[in-house]
Amino acid sequence: MLRLLLLTERFPPDIGGVATSAGRITQVLTQLGVEVDVVTWSRYLQPGEVSATEIPQVYRVGLYRHWDMTMPSTLNFLDWLHQSRRYDAIWGHYLFPSGFLATWFGKLQGIPSIVSARGNDVDKEMFPPGDFARLKWTLETADVVTAVSRDIARKIELLSGRDDVAVIYNAVNPEVFTPLESIDEARIRDRKTNLGIQPDEVVLGFAGELREKKGQQFLLQALTKVREKRSACLLIIGEVRASQEALLQSYTAQNPDYAIRVIITGHLPDPEAVAQHLQLCDVYLQPSLWEGLPNALLEAMACGCGCIASDAGGIPEIITHGKDGFILSRSHLHRLGEAVLEYLDLPEETKQEITKAARDRIYTTFSPTQEKSYLEAVLNRLIPSSS
Template sequence: MTRLLFITERFAPDLGGLARSATRLVGTLSQLGMEIDVVTWSRYLQPGEVLPPETKEANIRVYRIGLYRHWDMTMPHTLNVLEWLHSVHSYDAVWGHYLFPSGFLATWFAGLVGLASTVSARGNDIDREMFPPGDFARLQWTLQHAKVITAVSADMSRKIQLLSGRDDVLVLKNAVDTEIFAPQNNPTPQAKREGITREFLGITPDEMVLGFCGELREKKGQQFLLNALTTVRQVHPACLLIIGEVRASQESVLQLYKAHQPENAQRIIVTGHLPQPEIVAEYLRLCDVYLQPSLWEGMPNALLETMACGCCCIASDAGGIPEVITHSKNGFLLPRSHLHKLGEAVLEFLAMTTEEKTQVSQAARDRILIEHSLAQEKLQLQTLMARLIPNSV
C-alpha cells in the first residue's frame, strides 16, 4: 500500500475552505487505496504538544501539533515529528497543502529524506506570499523544487509558471458533493429540526436573503457586503445571512457598521461555525442570491457549493471565479474595480423574471455537475499520483 504524508495548516473540524478541501482530498486519496498520515497544527494545544493520532478511517491518521508563537520554532519542531513519523511508517511521498507553511515544509522534508513531493496552491498563497511581508525567495524555492505542483485554477497555474518557469502545473479543481449540495424546493425534515427555516430565523416573507458563506474578512469583500445590504434595503426589504463567522480581527468593521447603520445592522444574521456540510447546504438553500465580492481568490469552495444548490450568485472576477461563472449564463460577474456597485447589481437581479432566474440557477448546478464533481476530482487525483509515484494507483 502506498503511504502518503499529508501536511496541512488546517483540517476538519477547523474552519474554512482550506480545511474542507484538505479533508475532502484525504478522503478521496484513501478511496484510491492509500494510507495517509495527516499532520496539522493547532492553536488550542500547548506549544510543541503532539496529540495521539486520531483514526478517521482504517487508513487515515491525523496528528495535531501545538503551534509555537513563531514559525522559527514551530517548523524545526515539526520537522522532528516528521522524521519520527517517517522512521515508523516509511512514506512514499509528501503532500503540502497550501504553499506556505505546508508546501515549503513538505518540499524541504521530502528533499532531506529523498522522497517525492507535491504542493497544492489553493487560494491567495501566491498573491500573498509574493509581496512583502511574504517571503518571495521561499515561495520561489518551493515552486522550483516540488516534484509535482497543482493549482486550484488556470489563473493560479499561469502565475506559478511565471514565478517558477515551469510548464507542468496540474490544475486540480475544487470539487463538491453534489448529493449534499443540491436544490430543495421545500425545507427538509433536518432543516425543520435544526430551525433552519425563514420563519425560525425571523426572516419575513417579503425579505430578500443576501447570502455569504465562510469566514467573513477583508479579502472576502466584507465592506462591500455591508454596503450592498444598505443599498438594497433602501429599495426592498432584505437581510444579510452570513453562513459562518466573522473573523475576530474584523469584528470592529461590523461594530462600526452597527453604530452608523443600526436598523440595517439588525438584519444581519450570523450562524456561527457550522461543521456539518449538510447544515451548511440547508442555509445556502435559504438564499435568494449569493454574494462573493472577493478581492483575491483561488477557487472558493463556498461559491461552488452554492451553485450546486441551484442558487444564483453574484461574484467578483477575482482569481479562478471567471473559470466557473460565465456572466449572465450561470451567474453574474462584477469587476473588482466595480465592487462598490454590488448593491446595484443585486437590485438588477431582483428585477429579473422568475424564468430568467431559474435558467441561471439550473445552469449553475449543471456547471458544477459537469466540471466539479467528486468523480472528476478522483480522476484528477489519479493523474497526479501517477506522476508523483508511478504505479501507485
C-alpha cells in the same frame, strides 16, 4: 500500496476552505488505495505537544508562538514519524508553511514532494511581508505542483518557469448541496423563522469567514442599497473574523436599522447544515478581492442560488457571465447592491434558467468524480518516481 504523508495547516474539524479540501482530498486518496497519514497544527495544544486520532490517522502538533520554532519542531516530528512509517511521498497542502516544509523534508529524505497552491497563498508570499525567495524555491523544487485554478497555475508558471502545474478543481458533493425544490416549503419557512428572517425579506447570502479579502465592506454596502428599495437581510453563513469586527461595529453605529438585519449563524457543524442555510438565499454574493477557487461559491451554485461574484482568482473559471451567474469587476464592487437589484428584477423564468445552468455547471465540472480523476492523474505522475 503507496504510503503518503499529508502536511496541512488545517484539517477537519477545523473550519475554512483549507481544512475542508484537505479532508476531502484525504478521503479521495484513500478511495484510490493510498495509505494517508495527516500532520496538522493546533493552537489548543502545548507547543510541541502531539495528539493522535485514527481513521484517518491524524497527528496534531502544538504550535509555538512563532514559525521559527514551530517549523524545526515539526521537522523533528516528521523525521521521527518517517523512521517508523517510511513514507513514499509527502504532500504539502497550501504553499506556506505546509508546502515549504513538505518540499524541504522530501529533499532531506529523498522522497518526492507534492505542493498544492490553494488560494491567495501565491499572492501572500509574493508581496511583503511574504517571503518571495522561499516561495520561488518551493515552486521550483517540488516534484509536483498543483493549483485549484488555471489563474493560480499561470502565476506559478510565471514565478517558477515550470510548465507542468496540474490543475485540480475543488469539488462539491451533489448529494448534500442540492436545490430548494427537494425540501418541504414548511420546513424552509420554519428555518427562516428560527433565524429571524421575515416572511417578506429578500435573503442576501454569504458563506465562510467574513473578512476584508472576502469583500466584507461591499456586502454591507449592498445590504444598504438593496434595503433602500426592498425588504432584505444579509445572511452570513459562518463567522466574522475577530480582526474585522470593528468594521461591523462601525456599520451598526452608522446604520442601526440596517445592521439588525445582518444575521450571523456562527460556525456550522457539518456540510448538511451549510447547505440548508444556502437554500434559504435568494441571491448569493461573493465579492472577493483575492481568491483561489471558492468552495462556498460552488456550493451556492449547486444549491440553486442566483450568484453574483467578483472576477477575482479562478471565479471566471466557474461562472460564465449572464449564463450561470454574474461577474462584477473588482473595480466596480461598489455597485454590488445595484447588481443585486437588477438580478432580483429579472423575470422569474430567466432566473430559473440561470440557476439551472449553474447547477449543471457544478455537477459537470466540479463533481467528486472529476476531482478523483484529477488526483489519480497526479498519483500516476508521482508513483514512477517513488517506486
